[in-house]
Structure formats: structure tokens, C-alpha cells
Amino acid sequence: MQPRHSLQLSPEEMRRLGYRVIDMIVDHIATLPQSPVGAKASPQALHDVLSQPLSDHPADPHELLDFLQHEILPNNLKVDHPRFFAFVPGPNNFVSAMADALAAGLNVFNGTWLGGSAAAAMELTVVDWLRSFCGLPETAGGVLVSGGSVANLTALAAARHAMLGDDTTDAVAYLSDQTHSSVARALRVIGLHHIRTIESDANYRIQLDTLADAVHRDRTNNLRPFCIIANAGTTNTGAVDPLPALADFCAAENLWLHADGAYGAAAAICEPGSRALTGLHRVDSLSLDPHKWLFQSIECGCVLLRDREILRRFYRVMPEYLRDVHKGAEELHPCDHGIQLTRAFRSLKLWLSLRTFGLDAFRHAVARGFTLADFAENELRNTPGCRIISPANMAIVCFDFPQSPIRPSEVVDKMLSESYAFLTSTHLKGADCLRLCTINPRTTEADLRETIHRISLLTN
Numbered sequence: 001m002q003p004r005h006s007l008q009l010s011p012e013e014m015r016r017l018g019y020r021v022i023d024m025i026v027d028h029i030a031t032l033p034q035s036p037v038g039a040k041a042s043p044q045a046l047h048d049v050l051s052q053p054l055s056d057h058p059a060d061p062h063e064l065l066d067f068l069q070h071e072i073l074p075n076n077l078k079v080d081h082p083r084f085f086a087f088v089p090g091p092n093n094f095v096s097a098m099a100d101a102l103a104a105g106l107n108v109f110n111g112t113w114l115g116g117s118a119a120a121a122m123e124l125t126v127v128d129w130l131r132s133f134c135g136l137p138e139t140a141g142g143v144l145v146s147g148g149s150v151a152n153l154t155a156l157a158a159a160r161h162a163m164l165g166d167d168t169t170d171a172v173a174y175l176s177d178q179t180h181s182s183v184a185r186a187l188r189v190i191g192l193h194h195i196r197t198i199e200s201d202a203n204y205r206i207q208l209d210t211l212a213d214a215v216h217r218d219r220t221n222n223l224r225p226f227c228i229i230a231n232a233g234t235t236n237t238g239a240v241d242p243l244p245a246l247a248d249f250c251a252a253e254n255l256w257l258h259a260d261g262a263y264g265a266a267a268a269i270c271e272p273g274s275r276a277l278t279g280l281h282r283v284d285s286l287s288l289d290p291h292k293w294l295f296q297s298i299e300c301g302c303v304l305l306r307d308r309e310i311l312r313r314f315y316r317v318m319p320e321y322l323r324d325v326h327k328g329a330e331e332l333h334p335c336d337h338g339i340q341l342t343r344a345f346r347s348l349k350l351w352l353s354l355r356t357f358g359l360d361a362f363r364h365a366v367a368r369g370f371t372l373a374d375f376a377e378n379e380l381r382n383t384p385g386c387r388i389i390s391p392a393n394m395a396i397v398c399f400d401f402p403q404s405p406i407r408p409s410e411v412v413d414k415m416l417s418e419s420y421a422f423l424t425s426t427h428l429k430g431a432d433c434l435r436l437c438t439i440n441p442r443t444t445e446a447d448l449r450e451t452i453h454r455i456s457l458l459t460n
């Protein structure tokens with residue numbers, strides 16, 4: 001092949017490659033129900049196929065796609081598969097994927113109003129939709145980020161600024177033993193050394209009395225309680241902490257209330273979700289991941305602050321080489337509200353897919369997750385030897401087979417090698433158990449019935 005020093009393909013070549021890529025995506029989606037749930041290869045096996053030295057010379061991209069299709073991509077798990085019930089599935093939608101392709105193809109810069117005014121305006125619109133889903137006031141706002149981990153970090157760093165003037169000496173944060181690990185990591189990043197992990201109750205919700213005792217004890221010891229991190233849908237069991245009581249407590253104690261709704265907050269758009277999330281509108285900051293329960297392609301998270309100005313006060317830095325950027329006060333610069341300057345046009349996928357399908361379709365798709373978890377719980381209750389550890393809650397159900405000689409983690413391994421369906425295990429109050437997360441609206445009752453049947457065969 002001729003060298004291509006300008007890194008350019010002809011329009012015909014681009015179309016041929018692009019259509020081939022689209023065909024790969026459509027084939028992937030269209031054949032999901034009858035395809036394996038994916039596979040995990042050994043590091044050695046993947047190293048062996050990928051470790052050729054990088055050539056100085058060009059190759060045919062179609063041959064490279066063949067290689068990817070046959071040797072590489074089958075070694076990923078398909079988080080969008082209707083029988084992928086592990087961790088938090090990623091049941092994205094095709095429109096969202098196409099929007100990502102468009103944003104990448106046009107290489108839109110979404111850091112400043114000058115660089116991408118349309119992108120910045122669309123982000124404002126979309127973030128405002130998310131704000132309204134959660135019932136936060138119109139003064140609230142935020143930005144799109146890569147996902148829940150960065151959303152938690154972005155919010156907690158801003159909270160530190162607002163509450164502590166960035167001085168973390170003797171400052172204390174409170175969370176439950178069910179809080180996602182990204183929160184502990186975020187607190188470590190912002191230099192917070194005192195973290196109180198409050199034991200959760202029988203329903204995996206933070207215990208208010210224990211929390212209040214811890215705050216008062218810390219005050220007595222001249223420490224500086226500053227923030228409570230509430231769960232708006234835990235990863236383990238879907239538990240939602242008592243948000244109204246926590247909001248009352250934070251108001252009385254002058255504490256910041258952050259809610260990690262990376263998994264659960266999007267459920268506020270449907271009736272069962274909004275019931276479970278009562279009080280969500282009272283938080284000071286919130287993480288919500290559209291790449292989880294709003295069916296967007298990875299990466300798409302959102303951080304919302306009740307007072308969006310706090311984000312700008314903390315994150316805005318104005319170097320001389322951006323002097324042409326900060327002109328009109330009404331122009332919003334996404335880079336002033338988080339840690340990224342060069343940012344992807346993430347709002348496009350939300351805008352295009354929410355507009356294409358309409359909010360009602362999204363509401364039904366989220367509500368379907370609740371229905372499927374109820375169905376799964378019922379099937380499990382009718383499965384001999386099965387014990388429900390945590391009943392269906394925010395589309396998650398946990399269970400075990402107490403008499404089984406096979407441990408949950410072995411069930412996981414066997415399910416992976418069968419590749420019909422996939423789920424993962426966790427540890428809840430001293431018990432190892434299995435966990436199903438049913439947020440994929442394309443999962444059928446038959447998928448769940450057969451998956452549970454196979455699990456019960458493995459545990460016998």
C-alpha cells in the first residue's frame with residue numbers, strides 16, 4: 001500500500017470503512033439475544049495476539065477490522081447483552097452510539113463557548129433535563145463527565161471548597177458501609193483523612209442514630225464534620241438511604257449532603273423510581289450516570305450541584321492563552337465547571353436519543369427494570385434451595401443457595417464459561433451471595449427464567 005503521510009482516506013474509502021463499521025455495530029446489536037454473553041481471555045492469550053511490533057508501513061483497515069472481529073472483540077463481555085446481569089449493565093441504544101460516532105467524526109471541542117457554542121448550549125439543555133428529572137431547583141446545574149467516579153470527585157471537591165475553603169484539616173465525611181468505592185477514592189484524592197463508615201441497617205440503609213452519634217462525637221472531639229454522602233441506589237442492593245431525614249439532619253448540622261445516584265438517580269423519571277427516591281430534590285450535590293440507567297453509550301456521567309455557581313467558583317481558572325474565550329458573561333464554558341478542558345460532545349448522545357425515542361419510552365424502559373427484578377425475585381423464591389438475601393430493589397436482587405456445595409464465585413466462573421448469561425457475586429452482612437441487576441429493557445422473562453434455571457442446576 002502507498003504511504004499516506006497526510007493520514008487521509010479518500011471519500012470512497014471513508015464511506016466503505018464507515019459502512020463496514022456500522023454493519024459491525026448493527027450486526028452486534030441485532031444478534032445479541034442469540035449470541036454468547038462474551039468471554040474473558042487470559043492475559044497471555046491476548047498478549048500473544050496483540051504483541052506484534054508496530055509496523056512503519058500501512059495496512060488495509062478492512063483486514064485490521066477482520067482481525068479485530070475474529071481475534072480481539074470476542075474477548076470482551078457484552079455489557080449490553082440482554083442476559084448480562086452483572087455489576088451495572090450498559091444497555092445503551094443505537095442512537096446514542098451514532099451520536100458518539102458523529103461527535104467523534106466531527107471532533108467537536110466542548111470545552112469553551114468559543115470553541116463549541118452549540119455543544120455548550122446543548123449540554124446546558126441536557127443537564128437541565130437531568131436536573132428537572134431529579135426535582136432540583138432551577139438554580140441547580142452541572143456538567144457531563146466520564147462517569148460516576150468523576151462525578152463524585154467533581155462534586156466532593158466543590159463541596160470541600162464551599163464548606164471548608166479547601167482546608168481539610170480535621171474535616172470528616174460520613175458514608176455507609178454500602179457506599180461505592182469511588183466515593184472513598186474521591187475523598188482520598190481531595191485529601192480527606194477522616195472518613196466514618198456507618199453501619200447500614202437490615203435494609204442496607206445508613207443508620208441515622210449511629211450517624212448522628214458519630215457527628216456529635218466528632219464535634220465534641222474538635223473535629224469538623226463537613227459532608228454526608230448518601231446513596232441514591234447502592235451498587236450492591238439498590239438501597240436508597242433515607243434522603244428526607246438526611247436532608248433535615250444536614251440542614252440542622254450545617255453539613256453538605258451529596259448523593260451518589262450514579263446508579264439509581266435516573267430512575268426518578270419513572271413512577272416506582274421517583275417513589276424510591278423521595279427527597280432526592282433536597283441534596284446539595286448529586287451524581288447521575290446516563291451511561292447506566294439512561295441507556296447511553298459509555299462514557300456519560302453527570303454531576304449536579306444545587307448551586308451551580310459553586311462549581312464555577314472552584315473550577316474556573318483563566319490563563320492568558322484562553323483570554324479570547326472569556327468574553328460575554330452569559331456564555332457558558334464547560335471547562336469552568338469541572339476538571340477537563342478538552343471534552344467530548346457528550347450531550348449529543350443524550351439529546352439525540354431522548355429526542356428520538358421520547359421521554360415516555362425512557363420512562364417505560366427504566367420501569368421495565370423494576371418489573372424484571374420483581375419477576376426474577378419471584379422465580380428465585382420458587383426455585384428449590386434458593387434464599388433471597390435482598391429482595392428486588394431498584395432493579396437489583398441478591399440471593400444464595402445456602403445448602404449448595406458450590407460457592408457463588410464458582411457459579412460466576414461457570415456462568416462465564418457457559419457464556420449464556422452472566423451475573424456476579426457480592427458479600428452482604430457476612431454472606432457471599434449472587435446478584436442480578438436487571439436494567440436492560442430488552443431482557444425477556446424467558447431470559448431470566450432460563451438464567452435462573454441454569455444457576456439452580458449449577459448449585460445442585
Ligand SMILES: Cc1ncc(COP(=O)(O)O)c(C=O)c1O
Nearest residue numbers: 088147148149180182235262263
Ligand atoms: C453507586 C455507584 N456509584 C459510582 C459508580 C462509579 O461509576 P463509574 O463506573 O461510571 O465511574 C458506580 C458504578 O457502578 C455505582 O454503581
